[in-house]
Amino acid sequence: MKALVMHRYKQLSYEEVPEPKIASERDLIVKVKAAAICGSDVHGFDGSTGRRKPPVIMGHEASGEIVAIGNGVSGFAVGDRVTFDSTIYCSSCYYCRRGLVNLCDNRRVLGVSCEEYRQDGCFAEYVRIPNHIAYRLPEGLSFVDASLTEPAAVAAHAMSITPIELNDTMAVVGTGLIGLLLIQFLKAAASGRVIAIDTDEKRLATARSLGADMAINPASGTAADEIREITQGRGADRVFEAVGASAPIQTALEVVRKGGSVTLIGNVSPKIELPLQSVVTRQIMLFGSCAISGEYPAVLDMMLRNKIDLDPLISAVAPLSEGQSWFDRLYDREPGLLKVVLEP
Numbered sequence: 001m002k003a004l005v006m007h008r009y010k011q012l013s014y015e016e017v018p019e020p021k022i023a024s025e026r027d028l029i030v031k032v033k034a035a036a037i038c039g040s041d042v043h044g045f046d047g048s049t050g051r052r053k054p055p056v057i058m059g060h061e062a063s064g065e066i067v068a069i070g071n072g073v074s075g076f077a078v079g080d081r082v083t084f085d086s087t088i089y090c091s092s093c094y095y096c097r098r099g100l101v102n103l104c105d106n107r108r109v110l111g112v113s114c115e116e117y118r119q120d121g122c123f124a125e126y127v128r129i130p131n132h133i134a135y136r137l138p139e140g141l142s143f144v145d146a147s148l149t150e151p152a153a154v155a156a157h158a159m160s161i162t163p164i165e166l167n168d169t170m171a172v173v174g175t176g177l178i179g180l181l182l183i184q185f186l187k188a189a190a191s192g193r194v195i196a197i198d199t200d201e202k203r204l205a206t207a208r209s210l211g212a213d214m215a216i217n218p219a220s221g222t223a224a225d226e227i228r229e230i231t232q233g234r235g236a237d238r239v240f241e242a243v244g245a246s247a248p249i250q251t252a253l254e255v256v257r258k259g260g261s262v263t264l265i266g267n268v269s270p271k272i273e274l275p276l277q278s279v280v281t282r283q284i285m286l287f288g289s290c291a292i293s294g295e296y297p298a299v300l301d302m303m304l305r306n307k308i309d310l311d312p313l314i315s316a317v318a319p320l321s322e323g324q325s326w327f328d329r330l331y332d333r334e335p336g337l338l339k340v341v342l343e344p
Helices: 039-044 149-160 177-189 201-209 223-229 246-255 276-281 296-304 320-331
Strands: 002-008 011-016 027-036 061-069 081-084 126-130 134-136 170-173 194-197 214-216 236-241 256-264 285-288 314-319 339-343
Touching (some): 002 320, 170 246, 194 201, 194 246, 223 246, 246 256, 320 339
Parallel strands (some): 236 256
Antiparallel strands (some): 027 339, 061 081
């Protein structure tokens, strides 16, 4: 099969590699129809994360069609249209047995090659996955749209672990893909105001078009004041940070009210500066949101019913053979590029 292989950092080769074969009775072989480039792939592209050591086939946001199944598979058949979780979990450890599959002791992530394991991903014509991470696509949902189920579920998970109450004011710091998806979920599921915070004016405009009630550029230095003005001097009840760096996390902590919560989704930086006294003396709750834990069915249904608008989020759909070029453009932060979907 053809695949996009990273043999060296920043160098991708579109080449012939062996097709994956059924290795377990619970395996599925999926013909990949659409595979989206995640921000973590772009960060792995230069080796900065340490999670994508060459050689590796990256990619974990995808959809496709089942072409082969193991003898022990039930509930799926050849020809089924599917998407799948990015996390391969064991189903039997302490966390899996409690439904916390995202925290699995034996977890692997598609398209990740690190010290502990190597798991080729979806930037290829075919991928092998265990059947328990697969989800059948509803009729009418395209493969391209379905490739965004994984990041959408990441956003939905962050919302699901946050103690949102009636009429809470909520702020989303960072309006990249996850932030823009999260804004839509919050508008669909919650009753309060949703505020978008970002230094990119174009993304703030997109956030407004997708339902944000208010959009603030923190470069003005007045974000906290603007939010306090509409919340009787308190600040936002729930804040979500979707970047993962010191400056936006500082912004999130500045705009949250005393006793409020900040949910951390982004992890661009392995370490950040934390204003500890402010967190402690204002009794701020910090939540770390990791991956996905059962949100796929709800997300797929909302996507099918157009409760989530994906069109403004997909910047380009291109052949997998052009992968090097699109990675370069994303890595160089070309203005206007958000989500690029590759088709094998």
